Amino acid sequence: MRILKLIITGMLIQLCVQSTFSQVQLKSKKGEPMTLPDQGLSMNDIEKIILRPTVTGSAFGPMSKVVVYLLLKDGTIYSRPNVSPHDFDVKTSRSSNPKRWGTWSKKNNKLAIEFKTPQEWVNFYETYTTNKKETVAGIYKCVGAFYGSKVHDFNTLILQKNGRFTWRYFFRSNKKYIPHKKDKEISGNYSISNYTIQFTYDNGQKERLLFAIHKKNTGVIVGDKSFFKFNHPLLKMN
Numbered sequence: 001m002r003i004l005k006l007i008i009t010g011m012l013i014q015l016c017v018q019s020t021f022s023q024v025q026l027k028s029k030k031g032e033p034m035t036l037p038d039q040g041l042s043m044n045d046i047e048k049i050i051l052r053p054t055v056t057g058s059a060f061g062p063m064s065k066v067v068v069y070l071l072l073k074d075g076t077i078y079s080r081p082n083v084s085p086h087d088f089d090v091k092t093s094r095s096s097n098p099k100r101w102g103t104w105s106k107k108n109n110k111l112a113i114e115f116k117t118p119q120e121w122v123n124f125y126e127t128y129t130t131n132k133k134e135t136v137a138g139i140y141k142c143v144g145a146f147y148g149s150k151v152h153d154f155n156t157l158i159l160q161k162n163g164r165f166t167w168r169y170f171f172r173s174n175k176k177y178i179p180h181k182k183d184k185e186i187s188g189n190y191s192i193s194n195y196t197i198q199f200t201y202d203n204g205q206k207e208r209l210l211f212a213i214h215k216k217n218t219g220v221i222v223g224d225k226s227f228f229k230f231n232h233p234l235l236k237m238n
Helices: 001-024 090-096
Strands: 045-057 061-073 074-080 103-108 108-116 118-119 125-129 137-139 156-159 164-168 188-194 196-201 207-216 220-221 225-229
Touching: 001 103, 045 207, 118 225
Parallel strands: none
Antiparallel strands: 045 061, 045 125, 061 074, 074 103, 103 108, 108 118, 125 207, 137 156, 137 225, 156 164, 164 188, 188 196, 196 207, 207 220, 220 225
16 A cells, blocks of 8 residues: 555656646747647637737837737737747636737728727738748848747848758848858758748757748748848858
């Protein structure tokens, strides 16, 4: 009987440790609760992902930025999603981050939105997704750095048709291109499935983030950032 109790106690301790470990692992860099891969929202749960330009105040005066929103078919809306919606723990998020949740409905060509107060949005842009690498291949740049990754904070993403990717921090004023000394930590293979882009780095690390394409194919969304097509003679596709 004593041996049986010890076995049960050991199993309970192991389960607690595994549970705690899972809870620590299943959170994004920005604290968003996550499920196991593809155990979150399905395509049938998602109405669309939109972009909305806004103007905010700063120490340097008014600044414009583009905010990403996830609209669900149940009439709710979530601001600034970063993780793949297919890995997103909606139930936990609603209770832990209620200020980022609101409601939405269609009103002619407008969206009736309510977070703290009711609003009507006219100025917003829709997106779509694809699994074809030929469609998304290109060089993309965001304003500032991309802080949604656990791996880096670079601002330029190169997506190749052959499934390879590289992150860089790059400005138009750069006079020469210098390969990064940690290429294995910022380069690797990517795959796209529905609203997910998975980066598999050459050093073995993996991360899955939200992904969508601007409706007019002028850029892409990775995590909670909008990236626009970017051309520079020092940055070339293979």
